[in-house]
Amino acid sequence: MRVIYLALIPFLALAACSNPGGGFGGGPLGGGSSWDDSSANAEDQSDPTSQGFFETSVGNQVLFDVDEFTLNTASKVALDIQAQWLMDNPGYVIIVEGHADEQGTREYNLALGFRRAQSVQEYLVARGVSGLRLKTRSYGKERPLEICSAERCYAKNRRAVTLLTAGLS
């Protein structure tokens, strides 16, 4: 098992470069997880099968262009890595959360978040993750990661986050 993750590390570095913000949300709401999902602690992160490792080392989010829900190249690279890890760790149930920046009406952004979450779900399934493990939801513009009203924040808020819960054993 360990060998696989060592092999992935070069890719992770690449993904981090081309996908700023990906995997390093930080904080309990980092990665846009809802308040009821506890984030993993530091000890947890050293275990390569842990939720914390997935969030911080594999990377649990992808970003989207303005008003877009199709996956760009950087997102696909990041999701390839996510998919591999998720298949190696089949004990987790997955919720993909779609988010939008604040430049849009509430209802539209909610629907856009659904589309983004669905794009990620479909990609993960196409890469071999079982659809039975996956659910989606949208928060629209209700849970921004960054709070400034400028493109540098908007770019990080247009995201889909892959959340894990230990559901299947």
Add this chain to the structure above:
Amino acid sequence: MRLIYFGILAIGMWVSPALSQNGPLKIEITDGVIEPLTFAVPIFEAENIEAAAIATEISRIVATDLISSGLFREIPANRFIAQRITFAEAVRYPDWRAINAQALVTASVSTTNTGRLTVKFRIFDIFSGVQLGSGMQLGGSTQAVRRMAHKVADQVYERITGEGPYFDSKIVFVSESGPKDKRLKRLAIMDFDGENVQFLTGNENIVLAPRISTDGKQVLYTSWESGFPQIYLLNVGTAGRKRLPTPDSGMAFSPRFSPDRKRIVYSFEQGGNSDIYLMDLATARSARMTSSPSIDTAPSFSPDGRQIVFESDRSGSQQIYTMPVSGGTPNRISFGNGRYGTPVWSPRGDLIAFTKQSNGRFGIGVMRTDGSEERLLSASFLDEGPTWSPNGRVIMFARETQGAKGAPSLYSVDITGRNLRALTLRAPASDPSWGPVQR
């Protein structure tokens, strides 16, 4: 005297109801109001000593309501010629003409030790030298002073403008607190003027876009209570709520009642795609109204219940469409530059209000139901989510300020685009939904 009871208040004709209500004192408020009508509201007379404070309060609320419409301007009391104005005495028209008061409202207020409150009032057209319509009497509880005042103001407004009333109405909205990335939201209800705020839910789940029913008794809204956005129905009187039956295979949001409250129209997401659905509340059966791979959302009924208006990006960008409730092909009505969302049909049926995005800014606008005569009424960093006053004369919406400390607050504007006003509330607020005039 005939009294008609409505809820906590009773209204009745006080003088013989034969006089015309169509005197010359009438504001024509289409596009061309230039000068607000001037009025005087002397402190109402108290018939008993216990009623004095209430009489003062009611007269001030009546004046404040009228001013808030943008159609009236108050002549302050320090310009009054008569020092003592009693309800029983004949009106001295020259005294009011001299200070250019076009309308005068006089009233007397009495209370009983059983908590009964009575207001008798008259409206005068000063320059014609006549009483406008018959005198009126309102009866209610001393616990409902503000409502009594709003009812009096509604009568004055209605008789002078010829428009329907709207002051004695409630607005449901989302009260917000906390930082932008962890914002807490809860449903609340208040009087039209921002007073008397009461919470309807806690803030443990995100709640969005409450929509009040045409009788003001129920609210539809979207909540993450189950972990996923779904539609809930809340009883305003009891604050009891239930999730409406939609499949767990998708997410339901953006609901609104039909005018007869028997059906709701909403968005349902499945496989990433959002379409418009219609649910019969009695049978809990839903029927799909649109099927396109686009985002179809924010549906709203026409006041006759026969059509819906909604937004769709099927053309490549957010635009407004209408279609019959019975089904058919959606008809695009918005064609200007920019994106159009959250359309809401006016209660008078003549206009559709919307949120428009263009050049990086947001504004509230109105257009006729065929999309013609589009007019923008507001613009800012982020204005969104219009709701109509019960008389179709005023639009309320949320305006959010930009930046890390940005927060929303509620604004209203007359449909002419005049009289933009911020509502004063203690906490940030969004997603207003204006209820009916109370009975």
